[in-house]
Amino acid sequence: MIRYAITEDKLNAEIDAISPTWRDRAKDRIETFRTAQKYDEASSMWGEIKSVYRTLQHDKCGYCERILEDKRDIDVEHFRPKKSVKSFIPTNQPPYPYSTGGAWDEGYYLLAYHPQNYLIACKMCNEALKKSYFPIAGTRQQNDDPKQMVSENPFLIYPIGDLDDDPEMLLEFVGIFPKRRYLSGHENRRVEVMIDLFELDIREKLLIGRAKIIYALWLALNKYPQDQRSQDYIHYLTSSSSAHCNCARSFYHLFQQDRARAEEVAGYAIEYVMENRSK
Ligand SMILES: [Zn+2]
Incomplete structure (x- = not known):
């Protein structure tokens, strides 16, 4: 996993270049969700700006770093799930000795159309493994701006721009296997959860x-x-x-x-x- 460097202004400009109306339409949809207090719409429109993320990420999965050669394998992934969040418990080892935030029925509906809540990911990472998990160490927040949500202390790492830590500062490799750079603390646990959730060490x-x-x-x-x-x-x-x-x-x-x-x-x-x- 690596960081794909871009500023928020540049990301917005790239989106505007693809569709000058997308961000205004996105704001309208968010206001509908805010009123309804949930994500609810007949059809989505994030697919319209998929190419922005494909170019930025060089057609690589933001989590496992595979190159996605088949277009059908490329999903626009919501980093924070737009609908209900499931509780993440590792399946191949004992439960963690720390909380990962539990389930949350509300989901992050105010981020369903936030450009800094998207990345492209492969179907294995997105659909089969991440599903609607979003483990955190802090308290869940309903907010329309990811920049205001750092106190959630997510375990997963967001690789676009500089909202989050640079993944390479937390995660390195020994040969073909991922390794935590930090020996303790939240940084250490983040990589533990990333590796377990995306099965980065066994696929x-x-x-x-x-x-x-x-x-x-x-x-x-x-x-x-x-x-x-x-x-x-x-x-x-x-x-x-x-x-x-x-x-x-x-x-x-x-x-x-x-x-x-x-x-x-x-x-x-x-x-x-x-x-x-x-x-
Ligand atoms: Zn992947």
Whole structure:
């Protein structure tokens, strides 16, 4: 997971360029929800501005960093659910020794049309895993501006702009596996919940994708600096437009610090790809 840098003004300008009326229509809809005190409409219109997020995120899932090659796999995801919120309890381990906020029937209906409540995500992350979860450490708030809601202390990380922490400051990779940068505190727990909720450490498609990138990067790094094409490829693999670039950057950092260990990790990566090549 990485941050996709953009200011709120620039994001709004990108939306206006796609549809000059969208933000005004969005405000009207929010006022309807405010009166009704719930999200309720016959048809949605966030699909009209999907291309803004596709371009910003380089067609990558905002949570798992896969490149979304099939348009049918690309959802506009509401970071805070517009309808009721379910209680998140990890399924593959004992319950957490801390609260994650519980269920909330109201849902964040005032954010159904807020540009800073959107990102694109793959169907696996959005529909199968995130569903309508939004675990928080604080108290839920009904507000029409995400900037005013930081005291909710969400566990999930919002990757667009600078509303939230930079995901790479909290989450790194050791080989193909995600790792928490902080040893304790809310930052540590955020990554624990992110990994569990999106199954970032066990989804084979992700593990194989990261392993392929690590090996490709290793091959290119071993030609560096003699070969211009290798330099260009290294630059690409560690850029935000490449799949799994947080993992690639973590490996690049390891290569700079400890070349022998990097060679070992690259060896494990290619072994993993070959063992799972039929999947
Ligand atoms: Zn995903």
